[in-house]
Amino acid sequence: MAKRIGMEVSIAAAEAVKQADVDVVAAYPITPQTHIVEKLSEFAADGQLDGEYVTVESEHSAMSVCIGSQASGARTFTSTSSQGLALMSELVPIVSALRLPLVMLLVNRSLSGPLSIWNDHSDVMSIRDSGCIQLFVKNGQEVYDHVFIGYRIAEKENVLLPVIINMDGFILSHTFEPVEIMTPDELKGYLPPYQPKYTLHPDHPLTMGAYATPALYTEAKKAHDEVLKASYPSILEAWNSWGKRTGRHYRPVEELFCQDADTIIVSMGSLSETAAEAVKLMRDQGEKVGLLELRLWRPFPFEEFSRAAAGAQRLIVMDRAVSSGGPGGPVASEIRSALYGINNPPRVDSYIIGLGGRNVTIQDFVEMVEKTEAESALSPVTGSTYEIFGAREHH
Amino acid sequence: MSDANVYAVKTLTSKEYFAPGHRACSGCGQAVAVRMVQKALGRNIVMASATGCMEVVSSPFPQSSWEVPWIHVAFENAAAVASGIEAGLKAQRRKGKIDGRKITVVAMAGDGGTADIGLQALSGALERGHDFLYVCYDNEAYMNTGVQRSSATPFGAVTTTSPAGRVNSGQLTWKKNMMRITAAHDIPYAATASPSHPLDLVEKVKKGMETEGPAYLHVLSPCPPGWGIAAEDSIQLARLAVETGIFPLYEIDKGKHRITMNLEKLVPVKQYLKKQGRFRRLSPEMMEEIQERVCKEWQELREKAEQIDPSAGADEALSKEQEGETEAAKIFRVKAGAPV
Ligand SMILES: Cc1ncc(C[n+]2csc(CCOP(=O)(O)OP(=O)(O)O)c2C)c(N)n1
Ligand code: SF4
Numbered sequence: 001m002a003k004r005i006g007m008e009v010s011i012a013a014a015e016a017v018k019q020a021d022v023d024v025v026a027a028y029p030i031t032p033q034t035h036i037v038e039k040l041s042e043f044a045a046d047g048q049l050d051g052e053y054v055t056v057e058s059e060h061s062a063m064s065v066c067i068g069s070q071a072s073g074a075r076t077f078t079s080t081s082s083q084g085l086a087l088m089s090e091l092v093p094i095v096s097a098l099r100l101p102l103v104m105l106l107v108n109r110s111l112s113g114p115l116s117i118w119n120d121h122s123d124v125m126s127i128r129d130s131g132c133i134q135l136f137v138k139n140g141q142e143v144y145d146h147v148f149i150g151y152r153i154a155e156k157e158n159v160l161l162p163v164i165i166n167m168d169g170f171i172l173s174h175t176f177e178p179v180e181i182m183t184p185d186e187l188k189g190y191l192p193p194y195q196p197k198y199t200l201h202p203d204h205p206l207t208m209g210a211y212a213t214p215a216l217y218t219e220a221k222k223a224h225d226e227v228l229k230a231s232y233p234s235i236l237e238a239w240n241s242w243g244k245r246t247g248r249h250y251r252p253v254e255e256l257f258c259q260d261a262d263t264i265i266v267s268m269g270s271l272s273e274t275a276a277e278a279v280k281l282m283r284d285q286g287e288k289v290g291l292l293e294l295r296l297w298r299p300f301p302f303e304e305f306s307r308a309a310a311g312a313q314r315l316i317v318m319d320r321a322v323s324s325g326g327p328g329g330p331v332a333s334e335i336r337s338a339l340y341g342i343n344n345p346p347r348v349d350s351y352i353i354g355l356g357g358r359n360v361t362i363q364d365f366v367e368m369v370e371k372t373e374a375e376s377a378l379s380p381v382t383g384s385t386y387e388i389f390g391a392r393e394h395h
Numbered sequence: 396m397s398d399a400n401v402y403a404v405k406t407l408t409s410k411e412y413f414a415p416g417h418r419a420c421s422g423c424g425q426a427v428a429v430r431m432v433q434k435a436l437g438r439n440i441v442m443a444s445a446t447g448c449m450e451v452v453s454s455p456f457p458q459s460s461w462e463v464p465w466i467h468v469a470f471e472n473a474a475a476v477a478s479g480i481e482a483g484l485k486a487q488r489r490k491g492k493i494d495g496r497k498i499t500v501v502a503m504a505g506d507g508g509t510a511d512i513g514l515q516a517l518s519g520a521l522e523r524g525h526d527f528l529y530v531c532y533d534n535e536a537y538m539n540t541g542v543q544r545s546s547a548t549p550f551g552a553v554t555t556t557s558p559a560g561r562v563n564s565g566q567l568t569w570k571k572n573m574m575r576i577t578a579a580h581d582i583p584y585a586a587t588a589s590p591s592h593p594l595d596l597v598e599k600v601k602k603g604m605e606t607e608g609p610a611y612l613h614v615l616s617p618c619p620p621g622w623g624i625a626a627e628d629s630i631q632l633a634r635l636a637v638e639t640g641i642f643p644l645y646e647i648d649k650g651k652h653r654i655t656m657n658l659e660k661l662v663p664v665k666q667y668l669k670k671q672g673r674f675r676r677l678s679p680e681m682m683e684e685i686q687e688r689v690c691k692e693w694q695e696l697r698e699k700a701e702q703i704d705p706s707a708g709a710d711e712a713l714s715k716e717q718e719g720e721t722e723a724a725k726i727f728r729v730k731a732g733a734p735v
Contacts, residue, residue: 023486026479050490052482056475057519064472064516068443068479071466073493074486076479094468193492200441200464200480202498207459209467216456 002180002246009140009172010035012179013079013105016147018049019182020103020191023074026054026065030084031117032169033107037079059084063091070100071208073199075151078102081169082109082123089127095162096131097224098208101154101194102162103147108269108320109169110356118357119169121269121320124297125330131224132162133231134298136268140177143167145248148191152238155194159231166297168270170357182246190245229299252301254293255308257283261290263369264309264346266335267318268294271353271360275318278365289369294331302338309339312346316372318360319352319386328386347376350386364390407434407597410462417460418452422626424617424633425449425532428590429503432530432614435600436501438463441484443477445504445513446470448539448618449532471512474520474529477502481525499604500527506547507537510571521580521609528603528610531573534618542621546571549641550688551681552673554621559676569688577611578647584610586646586655591634595644595655602646615642623672635667640693645700652699664689 007015013036017025025044027037043049051074056062059080069076080088085106095102110116111123124134133153137143143165150163167173198206212220235252243249256276258264267275272293282289292308292315294301309315319329327333332350339345349372354360368389412433419426429449442465444450450467453460468476481500487493502520504513509531517529536554537543544557548566553559557566577585584606588596596614603610615636617629624632636642637656641664644656664686668674677685 023490023492024479024482026482050486052486054478054482055523056478057515057522060472061475061478061516061519064468064475065479065482067468068466068476068481069483069486070479071476072441072480072483072487074483076483090469091472098468200466201493202439202441202464205438205462205464207454207461207465210454210456210459211451211467212456220456 002182002186004178004180006176006178007140008035008174008176009143009167009179010174011039012140012144012177012181013147013167014039014043015181016144017077018043019184019187020077020147020151021050021075021193022077023051024054024066024069024076025049025051025078026056026062026069026076027078027080028056028059028062028084030059030081030109032109032119032173033079033081033084033105035173036105036107059088060091063088063095066102067091067095067098067100070095070102071098071200073194073196073201075194076102077104079105079107081107082111085123085127086111089130092127092130092132094209097220099160099227100162101151101160103150103154104162104164105143105147106164106166107169107173108166116356117169119171120355120357121166122322122355124164124166125321125323127164128298128330131228132164132298133159133228133235134164134166135296136166136294137172138270138272138293139172140175140179141248142250143172144179144181145242145246145250148187149238149242149250151191151194152241153231153235156234157197159227159234161228161231166269172270180246186245190241232299232301235296250295252296252304253308254295256291256293258290258292258308259311260288261312262288263314263316263373264290264292264312265316265318265365265369266292266294266309266331268297268331269320271318271320274360274362275365278362281362282366282369287369300334300338305335305338306342309335309346310342314372314376315346315348316368317348317350318354319350320354322352322355322388332386349375352386352388353390355388358390406594407431408437410434412436412438412462413453414460414462416458418455419448420618420620420626422619422629423448424590424615424629425505425534426452427630428532428588428596428614428616431590431593431596432600432612433463435597436463436499436604439496440464440499440501441480442466443468443473443480443500443502445473445502445508446539447505447508448534449503449505451539470508472516473502473504473508473513474517477527477529478520478523478525481527500525502527502529504529504531505538506531506533506535507545509533510547510573511545514576517577518580521577521582521611524608526608528600528606528612530612530614532614532616533573534616534621535570536618536621538618538621547573550685551677553676554673564676565673573611573613574647580609581650582609582611583607583649584646585613586611587613587615587642587644589615589633589637589642589644591630591637592644592656599646599655602648621673623675624670628670632667632670635662635670638662639664639667640689641667643693643696645696652696654696654700658693661690661693
């Protein structure tokens with residue numbers, strides 16, 4: 001029987017990597033990812049992780065080692081945060097274009113500057129268009145589960161794309177939570193041994209990473225885009241079969257009281273847990289408020305999202321990154337375009353909150369809902385471009 | 396001399412692993428060197444290549460010149476990609492996912508991909524002790540992007556970013572010494588090689604392959620458009636680089652220096668420099684400075700090479716007239732396995 005054990009979420013993550021029979025880990029320490037890689041080195045040193053732990057000298061090399069290792073046919077894992085992701089970001093579109101099914105835990109942290117070790121989503125937004133499957137989790141159990149789910153999705157023959165699992169730094173990575181650790185028997189069969197079709201091996205020489213002339217680059221990009229979009233059913237399949245096995249069901253968008261809601265809060269990651277509390281509180285007070293948690297970020301679940309959001313008059317979208325000088329937070333802009341052209345689209349308000357570890361409270365959600373409802377009474381159609389919520393005015 | 400070289404090359408396998416049809420310029424010394432290195436490596440290998448001339452000339456999708464497994468990822472990370480391949484194969488071997496045979500992992504990069512942007516990844520891979528061979532093809536500038544200077548560009552050489560200006564002319568700094576840098580990592584094997592000395596090169600590739608742990612090979616690779624030389628002169632220039640002492644052939648085997656091509660007398664550097672367009676702006680003073688430095692470094696190298704075989708002293712001085720003869724003699728001696 002699976003055991004529920006109280007543990008730090010980072011340790012649960014490392015536990016999952018160990019259980020997923022990973023062959024190679026290459027990572028470079030950065031706060032708040034450190035506890036994951038420290039635990040993995042410990043497992044490797046104790047012989048519990050049956051694989052190579054490559055102690056690289058940078059995140060650029062971490063991803064390069066991962067690419068080499070995956071290309072040789074080894075199941076490979078890495079994890080980073082913020083500046084580490086920025087340093088390896090040259091290689092993120094390459095690992096996906098090479099169609100290598102790596103799994104990466106991105107422990108979200110703000111990008112410098114100013115330097116901040118605390119949590120927001122500015123790191124992941126910088127690789128939004130890298131062609132990787134990207135999803136968000138909100139608690140320790142989801143982190144643990146998604147390591148297995150991630151490899152199952154990534155390694156499907158019709159997918160073969162990296163999966164990036166976003167988990168919030170500190171708020172999630174450093175908290176203690178009860179996590180159900182599966183037994184080998186319970187895991188059996190969910191993640192079959194990785195049997196890649198194309199590898200670097202002298203028995204079947206092949207060239208990887210050839211360059212494309214203008215005659216072919218567009219086609220390569222289109223093929224990549226299509227495969228990312230076509231991964232959607234495989235993602236659902238991986239979630240469904242996990243759900244059957246564990247009773248823990250995941251969807252591209254998770255809904256709470258959305259059906260009859262006038263106002264829907266949209267959020268990603270661990271913020272959704274606070275948002276859920278706020279929504280329940282407002283429901284108790286008779287407000288028709290709902291919560292839409294976006295779990296799948298790439299490929300963007302347009303259909304599911306529009307279906308879930310269509311009935312509302314207002315969407316309040318939480319962004320934890322600024323798209324400076326742009327049309328709104330990255331998530332809000334995406335949602336505005338997702339809803340463009342549908343009949344009676346809801347008004348979309350973009351709030352940028354929780355930057356650089358700024359705490360977001362239940363009361364903040366209540367305020368944002370009240371403010372949006374008041375504003376939309378004056379103008380039901382257009383939302384404000386965006387507001388950086390809770391920023392103190394400087395004098 | 397030419398006969399000897401033809402003979403030397405013919406002792407290699409006729410199998411091409413770097414297949415003809417690649418798009419290197421005619422006379423490309425790097426392509427010649429790669430071809431020889433690949434012949435020495437054989438087929439039981441996996442290659443990781445940096446961005447640069449050799450990558451570009453060999454892999455326009457859907458064509459490839461590579462008859463061996465080969466991957467290109469980016470400019471600065473060939474050593475790290477090779478580290479990953481090595482770790483991946485090792486883990487899979489141990490877990491019984493692939494058979495137990497040893498596969499040689501090889502990284503290749505230009506001097507830019509090695510001495511500049513790739514230095515950190517290389518240092519990391521050497522320090523971690525991966526079992527792989529790293530080959531730097533040194534054409535002394537960033538050729539792929541149009542002859543910009545690198546830290547391996549020699550003093551005085553004109554490139555597009557060390558141009559012949561009114562105030563400054565050519566490269567103002569001295570060539571970075573990658574052999575010293577790699578050797579400082581205490582790796583088991585490091586060597587220089589030149590396509591003008593194929594058997595010496597092949598021997599070193601083989602040693603690099605057999606080495607357990609990291610091995611480093613630094614191969615001089617003349618580039619006709621970048622150096623301002625005629626296509627047919629590139630191998631001759633490589634030879635002159637060796638014989639002037641500008642690019643001595645030696646190895647550092649478990650910390651021991653050994654000169655593999657001893658020179659009793661150095662050919663004056665002028666003979667090498669004056670043949671190249673990139674040095675046309677050298678003043679006599681700069682030429683003198685180069686000569687002094689080469690002599691000093693050669694002397695230092697000789698002192699480090701404690702175990703120069705006494706028979707090497709039998710080599711005739713490389714006076715211009717005798718050059719061909721002694722060279723041929725040396726090639727045969729290398730082949731016979733005797734120290735030179
Ligand atoms: C990060 C990055 N910076 C710059 C470049 C552009 N670039 C590609 S190859 C190259 C020079 C290659 O020089 P070298 O390594 O000496 O090899 P060569 O082409 O001379 O054989 C440069 C600057 C790049 N591809 N990636
Ligand atoms: S530019 Fe130089 S190094 Fe590059 S292919 Fe041409 S000759 Fe070779």
